[in-house]
Amino acid sequence: MSNVEIAVIGRGLIGSAAGRHLAEAGHSVALIGPGEPADYATSDGPFSSHYDEGRITRMIDPDPAWSHLAIRSIERYADIEERSGIPFHTGAGLVYSGADPQADLAHALELDVDAREITAAEVAERFGIDMSSADSIILEAAPAGHINPRRMIAAQSQLTAAAGGTVMDAPVSALAPAPDGVRLTVGSDTLLAGGVLLCTGAWAAELVGVDLPLERSLRTILMAELDDGPTLPSLISRTDPATYEADPRHDIYWVPPVRFPDGRVMLKIGGYDPAASFADDLPTVVDWFRGGGSQAEADDLEARLREFLPDRTILSKDIKPCVVTNTPHDLPWIDWVDDLVAVAVGGCGSAAKSADEIGRLAGTLFTEEGWTDPVLELESFRPSDSG
Structure with missing residues (x-):
């Protein structure tokens, strides 16, 4: 059984961004999740909507928070492309x-x-x-x-690995508390993590075992x-x-x-x-x-x-x-759901363009400094009925 400081579950746009930011900040990270199903008609999933060639990217938005998330993410596109070699x-x-x-x-x-x-x-x-x-x-x-989601995830994953993170192409079927962290069942393997960040979209509620206020349209x-x-x-x-x-x-x-x-x-x-x-x-x-x-x-x-x-x-x-996957407050839900597990879920149909910043912000929950953003408050990303 291998050990990591932080397990990021979900190799989508938000999860791959979180994995990169945490790995490049010097954390021991495992970025975990299966690839795209080969045959939708027979697969049991997990599925995801980021299996796609195009998503809109923009800065204009009625909600200032979404504009800030987009602007910060878009400003980093060129660097991610250049360092990964993946446009x-x-x-x-x-x-x-x-x-x-x-x-x-x-x-x-x-x-x-x-x-x-x-x-x-x-x-x-x-x-x-x-x-x-x-x-x-x-x-x-x-x-x-627009961005190509498949290629952006590939770029983020490549940079995660280059920074020393482990990228695991397998589903997580179970989480269980352990004396020194969280035990994850990853395919046929077991992984012990000091903390877990769930970036699993519509699949988050069942995996974490708590009632998440998410609407799956x-x-x-x-x-x-x-x-x-x-x-x-x-x-x-x-x-x-x-x-x-x-x-x-x-x-x-x-x-x-x-x-x-x-x-x-x-x-x-x-x-x-x-x-x-x-x-x-x-x-x-x-x-x-x-x-x-x-x-x-x-x-x-x-x-x-x-x-x-x-x-x-x-x-x-x-x-x-x-x-x-929508949230009650129309922003991604970024928060702790217990002492060792946090979530970054609920893209509300607008998260692809902003995923790099959403992942970065979620990753700060696991740092010594924590959430210190001067503009965006953590409370804004917590649904009012999340406890």
Whole structure:
């Protein structure tokens, strides 16, 4: 049985970031988690939504905390890419229409984000996107754009190992208290850790054995192969929450065309689905990933895509299931759940771009100094009903 100071469970975007930051700070770290299932239809999981080629990266956000998390993370992208030799970031820009875009723009400019208002006519001329129904549109310049989650995790994992951390490609099936730490069952091996950080998304509650206030929304995304046309930016189009009943198809986003493992270059679009169901247990999550998602939600996403891009042709398409893990306070839940186990879970559909800073902040819980951030308070990342 081997020993480490800190075991980070979950080799996703947040976990791999936490592992890197802790290892580079000189801690003995094991970054643990299985790779992507080879066959969704037969796998028992764990699954994850970061098995993907594109996620939006941006700094503009209605919530200042999310903006700070994103800005800090994005500032480190180039260093991570350079030191790992693995590129994962594309500064394609972002077209954004929020519920209160002027307020969001004012906040972004206070943080020195390169953003400006843009007209619907200019959006149509430059990108071929029809946003004529939007009240106001913001264009955020690079480094806004998108990241490749698979490649970013590979870069973080490589740097974790380079700093002396151990990367273990295996699931953790059990945690148990031990006289001198926490005993983990990792595949067929046993590991003793002085402390544990869980970055396991929708799978966290069952593993830690406490009731985590997380909501697991079962969602579907559509990938569409388009004909030739103008180069597209990332896009977010939101409507006022007060109009949900009148226009339930709000909160649409897309990642512009990127190359997927099958060789096709495809745009990925997702959004809010008022008919989305929720998972109360892991068997429901497993069944969702095995089942391939909702065709009805995919059809609605296709209709929205055709509205935004009326002059483009969809050459082929696929659908894919995912799970959005939400928290009661709409920020990642970063906190201790007992004396030796902490969590960094609940991406709320916005964590990919900010994962490096979320992981760094979570890792500070295990340091002698603890959480000392001058801007973001730990209390902000604790749900009010978490105890």
